[in-house]
Amino acid sequence: MSENTVSNGGVFPRVRPRRNRRTATIRAMVRETHLRVDDLILPLFAVTGADGEQDIASLPGARRERPQALAERAKAAYAAGIPAVLLFGIPDSKDARASSAYATDGVVQNAIRAIKDAVPDMAVVTDVCLCAYTDHGHCGVLHDGAIDNDASIELIAATAASHAAAGADIVAPSDMMDGRVGAIRSALDAQGAVDTAIMSYAVKYASAFYGPFRDAAGSAPGMGDRKHYQMDPANRREALVEIAQDIAEGADMVMVKPAVTYMDVIADVRANCNLPVVAYHVSGEYSMLKAAAERGWLDERDAMLETLVSLRRAGTDLIITYAAEDVARWLNT
Numbered sequence: 001m002s003e004n005t006v007s008n009g010g011v012f013p014r015v016r017p018r019r020n021r022r023t024a025t026i027r028a029m030v031r032e033t034h035l036r037v038d039d040l041i042l043p044l045f046a047v048t049g050a051d052g053e054q055d056i057a058s059l060p061g062a063r064r065e066r067p068q069a070l071a072e073r074a075k076a077a078y079a080a081g082i083p084a085v086l087l088f089g090i091p092d093s094k095d096a097r098a099s100s101a102y103a104t105d106g107v108v109q110n111a112i113r114a115i116k117d118a119v120p121d122m123a124v125v126t127d128v129c130l131c132a133y134t135d136h137g138h139c140g141v142l143h144d145g146a147i148d149n150d151a152s153i154e155l156i157a158a159t160a161a162s163h164a165a166a167g168a169d170i171v172a173p174s175d176m177m178d179g180r181v182g183a184i185r186s187a188l189d190a191q192g193a194v195d196t197a198i199m200s201y202a203v204k205y206a207s208a209f210y211g212p213f214r215d216a217a218g219s220a221p222g223m224g225d226r227k228h229y230q231m232d233p234a235n236r237r238e239a240l241v242e243i244a245q246d247i248a249e250g251a252d253m254v255m256v257k258p259a260v261t262y263m264d265v266i267a268d269v270r271a272n273c274n275l276p277v278v279a280y281h282v283s284g285e286y287s288m289l290k291a292a293a294e295r296g297w298l299d300e301r302d303a304m305l306e307t308l309v310s311l312r313r314a315g316t317d318l319i320i321t322y323a324a325e326d327v328a329r330w331l332n333t
Helices: 017-021 024-029 067-079 107-118 149-166 180-190 211-217 238-249 260-272 283-294 300-314 324-332
Strands: 040-046 063-065 084-089 123-128 170-173 197-204 253-257 277-281 318-321
Touching: 017 024, 040 067, 040 107, 040 324, 063 067, 067 084, 067 107, 067 324, 084 107, 107 123, 107 149, 123 149, 149 170, 149 180, 170 180, 180 197, 180 238, 197 238, 197 260, 211 283, 238 253, 238 260, 253 260, 260 277, 260 300, 277 300, 283 300, 300 318, 300 324
Parallel strands: 040 063, 040 084, 040 318, 084 123, 123 170, 170 197, 197 253, 253 277, 277 318
Antiparallel strands: none
C-alpha cells in the first residue's frame, strides 16, 4: 500500500503499533502494567474446633480452618511470595453485642498468634466487623431494630484493639459505620499500638456478589439487609466522600469492594488519593470465574490473571483475592 493512498494523514506504513506486539519478549518489554505475587493478600477463615473445619462449596479453594492449620497455610503462602493474609473469624457463640469479636482468646486473636509464631515476617491483616459475631448478623449493634452507629463503633474499636494486642500488623474495618476509623485510631493509640496500620474498607457497596463469602463466614443478616449502611451500587461520587473522611480520621490504606464491577470507582479513588489503594476481588467475582472454568467455558489461569491485571491497571496497589495461592504458583513458574 502506498502512503499516498492512506487517508489518515500519511502515517501508515511508517507507524505500525503491531511491531511492539510481534513477539512475547517485546510484549513483555513494553508492558505497562505488571501483576506481582507481592501485590496479593490471601483471605483465610478461622474456626476453633475440628468440628468446624470444612471446605466451602460455593467458594472453591476456601476452607474454614483451626489456627494451627491456618499457620501452616500462611507459612506456605509466604514461602510462595504472598506477603499478607486477611483473617476472618467464625466464632463458637454469637450474641447481641458480638462479645466474641473482642475477646482476648477469640478465634481471630488465636489465629493471629499462631500465624505470627509460625511466620513472623508475614503481615497479618484482620477484618474488623461484628457481623459474624452478632446473633442477628448485622455489622453493628441494634437498638429498636435499627443499627446504633455510635454504640457500634465503640465495640468495633475494641475489636480492632484486641487484634492489635494479639499481634495484628494491620486492622481492616469493614462495617461502614460512620466515624469508625477515628474511633479505632484513638483506641489503638491509647494502648500504645501507634504502629498498627488501618486498612479501611472505605468504599464498600451493598453488592450482590457477597453470597459465597457469607456462606464461608456465616455472616448473612438474619433480617433485613445492609443497604442502609453499605453504599448504593449506583453511586460513584460518594466514594470520594467516604475516602476523604477515612483519610482525615487516620486511615493508612483505603479499599474498594467489590472490585471488578467497580473499576471506574477504583480509578477515581486512585486519581484522588495518594495512599495505597486496595481492591477486594470478592467471593462472587472469584467464584463465577471458577464455575465457568469448571465447565470448560473459560481458561481459569488466563481469565484470572487478566482480571487481576485489569485491577492493577485501574489503579490498585494491592489485591485481596481467594486466587492468591493459584496466582502465586502461576507467576512463579
